[in-house]
Amino acid sequence: MKQAQRGRPGSPARRGSALVFSLVVVTIVAGMAYSLLRITTFTTRRQASSTDDKRAFYVAEAGIAEAYYGLSRGFTGAVGAADQPVVLGDGLVWVEATQTGDEILLRSTGMVGSGRATVEVALESIDVELGIFAEEGIELDVPFLIDGFDSEAEPYEAQARTGTIRIDPLKEHLVDSTNHILYYEGLYYRFQDYTTEVFAYDVFFDPLAHPEYMEKYGAEPVYNSTSLASDSDAWLGTGGTAVLSPEEQMKYGLYAAAEYFSTIPEVKAPAPESDSASSPLGPSTGADGMISSNGDIVLSSDGTPTAVYGDLLHGPESEFSGTGVTVSGSVGALPEQVELDPVQVPGVEMLPGFLHDSALPRVIPSGQIGYESVSVAPGAELVLIGPGAAVFGSLQLQSGSRLTIRNEAGPVDLYVTGVVDLQVGAVIETESEQALDLSLQVVQSFLPVQLYAMSRFHGGIYAPGSEVAVGRDFEVFGYLVSRTLQLEEGVRLHFDSSTSGSLLLPRLLGWKIEEIPVQVRQNRGDPFRIFYGESEEPPEMEESMQSDCWQIEAAEKEFDWNTMKWGDYAEYSGPAKGFEPTEGYWYSIPATGFAEPEVPGKAWFLQVSWNDGKGSSYYGPFRDFGGLQGHIWEWILWYE
Amino acid sequence: MNLALAALLAAFPLALPLRAEDPQSGVIGAAIVEALEGDESALDATVVGLGYEAIPVVFGALSASSLPTLDAEGELSAVELSVDQVLLLEAAFTGFPDRDVAAFLRELAQRPLSATERTFAIRELGRVGTRRDLELLTALTLPEGVRGSRSRVPRPYCVGFQRSLASIHTRTPCSSIDVVALYRGVPLDLAAHVIWGLGETDSVSGLVLLVELLGELDDADPLILTEIARLGELLPHPLPEEVGFAVSMYLDAIELELLLLAIRAVEKIEVQNATARLIELTDHEIGPVAKAAVAALRASSGIDRGRGSKHWKEWYAKTQRWWQHEAPGLLRDIERGDDAARSRALLEASKWRFYRHEIAPVVVDTLKSPDQELVVLSCAVLGHLGSWIAVPELIELVGKSDGAVLQAAARALQRITGRDFGSDEEAWSELLRSHT
Secondary structure, eight states, X not given: OHHHHHTOOSOTTTTTHHHHHHHHHHHHHHHHHHHHHHHHHHHXXXXXXXXXXXXXXXXXXXXXXXXXXHHHTTEEEEESBTTBOEEEXXXXXXXXXXXXXXXXXXXXXXXXXXXXXXXXXXXXXXXXXXXEEETTOEEEOSOEEEXXXXXXXXXXXXXXXXXXXXXXXTSOEEEOTTSOEEEXXXXXXXXXXXXXXXXXXXXXXXXXXXXXXXXXXXXXXXXOOOOOOOSGGGGOOSSOEEOOOXXXXXXXXXXXXHHHHTTSXXXXXXXXXXXXXXXXXXXXXXXXXXXEESSOEXXXXXXSOEEEOEEEEEOTTOOEEXXXXXXXXXXXXXXXXXXXXXXXXXXXXXXXXXXXXOSSOEEEOSEEEEESOEEEXXXXXXXXXXXXXXXXXXXXXXXXXXXXXEOSSSOEEEEESSOEEEOTTOEEEESOOOGGGEEEEEOOOSSOEEEOSEEEEEEEEEEEEEEEEEOTTEEEEEEEEEEEEEEOTTEEEEEEGGGGGGGOOEEEEEEEEEOOOXXXXXXXXXXXXXXXXXXXXXXXXXXXXXXXXXXXXXXXXXXXXXXXXXXOEEEEEEEGGGOOOOSSEEOSOOSSOOOXXXXXXXXXXXEEEEESSSOEEEEXXXXXXXXXXXXXXXXXXXXX | OHHHHHHHHHHSOOSSOOOTTSHHHHHHHHHHHHHHHSOGGGHHHHHHHTOTTXXXXXXXXXXXXXXXXXXXXXXXXXXXXXXXXXXXXXXXXXXXXXXXXXXXXXXXXXXXXXXXXXXHHHXXXXXXXXXXXXXXXXXXXSOTTOOSTTOOOOHHHHHHHHHHHHHHHHHSOOOHHHHHXXXXXXXXXXXXXXXXXXXXXXXXXXXXXXXXXXXXXXXXXXHHHHHHHHHHHHSOSSOOHHHHXXXXXXXXXSSHHHHHHHHHHHHHHTOGGGHHHHHHHTXXXXXXXXXXXHHHHHHHHSSOOOSSHHHHHHHHHHHHHIIIIIHHHHHHHHHHOOHHHHHHHHHHHTTOGGGHHHHHHHHHHGGGOSOHHHHHHHHHHHHHHTOGGGHHHHHHHHHHOOHHHHHHHHHHHHXXXXXXOTTOHHHHHHHHHHXX
């Protein structure tokens, strides 16, 4: 049967030609489809690669921002390392920082998917004392006071001893039954220790200005140190009278005071005495203040003198004019325009916003945390615990609310990316009196930053892109940087010179896209897999900031393992470059990288263990140490 | 004359506290004025000798800086007191029996008070009151008409309430039942001050009580955990074990803020048993939680293993192995080894900060050695370990030694306590007393 079919005559050559044709067509179509697929795949890959490259670029840029943030917080600017990049968004990044003189070079390499990008930025570190600064000129026609002090030396109160008060009886004030001032011009004066009723009067009180006092206690009363208080328990002294309207009393939340003083007959305030050296706006250190601007500074006052106890610097091509204004220091121009860098907000996960309206205080824990918006209702209290950085989309303290900043255990940096509305009648209390322990940084608010709450704000305010309005109850002990500045009558701003270093914000000189380092250029795989495999966790940004500060403890004398001779301890705490080794056995662990200090005739030895995925260690001469890759766990360095 | 009359009045106490406008007040006031103008050293005895009836008069005088007295015609008038006289009278007031002052304050709570009287009454109850007076403390703190849970309480009263509660608890420790009742009986405005008042005791008993209150008071756990963390940082360690157990339960909290506060509290009160859970949390998907867990582990171990649980697990296993297998021999060497072995063992032991409270007692024993170099080394190691267990012996050493040993002991104390009193044994002892 098969043979019969095979041998059938008639259509020898044409038989199967359609099949051949079909096969050819199919082959051609398949080829075209394959080519198309290749092209599509290639295009997709290119697009993906291009997208990844873009994302890598953004990550590299964000790395620069983190490095910048680190620099402004006293770190070296380096983030992670080439062999240990850190997580940032969907990618990994490391930033190398090189400092030459005042110039800092930051090189950031970002990696996302197959994308790679390297950005290099040159910065200049500038050391400018801005004090109270407004970028676009300052024009004020109300009385205010600016002076300065150094919180590292003594509290403001102690340094303001030279100040005296003249009382204008027509202005709101409060004196006790023995004519001691409790309140005047927005300032509170109180007994040193209300709980023990020790009647030590405030150092600002000038007996010479009060004849009644002189008559009663003599010319040399005992002065004790004291503290100012913005809380209303300061009002519970013995005897007194209030010349405050009910509205004012409500404004300050002085319920108890209002109740108390209403029962006591009014005592006439002491007559004012003229004192040309004193400030009409209350006590002052009389010096060390600073007000500056890139533009003109125009100050005028209608009869009530305005005092700038310190220096005034207007813009390079601008002018100063003052009517009824005392400037005790020098008046001059800034050497060049100060370029304010934008606020660098740390990357934190933003939690949903909230309105806190419970009478129980809400606690924001230490560490880094963010909320889309924060509003505190009347009668409610928000407590921020340091150390930490909080990022708020907006911050509103409604009248009658309270913000307590517990920053004695560590600094609090409060970043607000939108509206700041601290209303009249709200209270802000800062636990630490060191301005470096608190900063309020406002990214850019289209509405003015409203600082009308009652506060003795010991901290820095950095709002370079915003208009800032300060109410008379908001007393700043630190610094204030803004785009424009508006002050209410009677505002008191005290520049804390210990914060001058904190204004050492690096200035951008230039930037460029750099060649991608060869080690990451060649392998375009998933960077997480390349660097950390399946099981290992890459480090987080915060823990990879490289500190420029060492804390070293040492036994100064020689140490012998056999005889165990230990001598006195020595300590060093400060920047690495300032460290000078003394002879001895170094026992503790600097925060990061250690360059062998030179000690003539001595050889350094090192014992170190580190994490390179499996855990390694070295023990031997420092100079024979080949270096390590990974995080150092523990190390001890000594010389013999 | 006035004194005699006043003594007569004291023999027949009235049912209600005197007021300035009562004629008897004038009699007692006149007696006090007489005493104030006489011998200062006899003032206290004279005032207290006037008996219970004098309490409201003196109280009123301290509140108003004036005393009611009788003039020549027997009419009531007021005598202004100087600052010095007020201070003298205030000192004399503390001489009245606590029980009588408390009874007076109970009567005082029945009538309207001025702000000064209220403030003074709150403070005095803190001085003389007991845990049974917590209800009275609330009554004195709340002005007339302030009763509802959402009523506003002036802040000075809240602060006074807080201080008085701390004072009462310090003298007569409250139970959790007392505090729960107090917390639930005050307006919300005052509720936080209940927690802060217990924290303000700066005492282990305050800490233990706060821990007992965890979960008992509505919405107060964040505040309680914050106070626990503060006390954990302040108080000498090791702290009672039950404290750690209760706090570590909160490491399973779902709410982010509560979890973060719990991690911080665990870090500050050093809960060894929470180590495994903290290691798990280093892998937490929320960055701040993982960071806080790493920070807590860093604090307890004294080393850094970075983020992620893998290396922390290895460290923990290694540490536990060391404690089980090597530490016993090492501690034996510290106790009984020769000089070289002891020294080596001491140095090795100083690396294991995680077990510092267990190691420190053994190291403390070496402080009695006649070998000065060994004692100096032990001081250094104790300073490095940082356990308060060693503080009493180090203070003793400061008191009886000199030279290198004195320096080393003082230095160790400074490292452990964070304070520096140099070679002042008395100051160190005072610090220890205030912390225990």
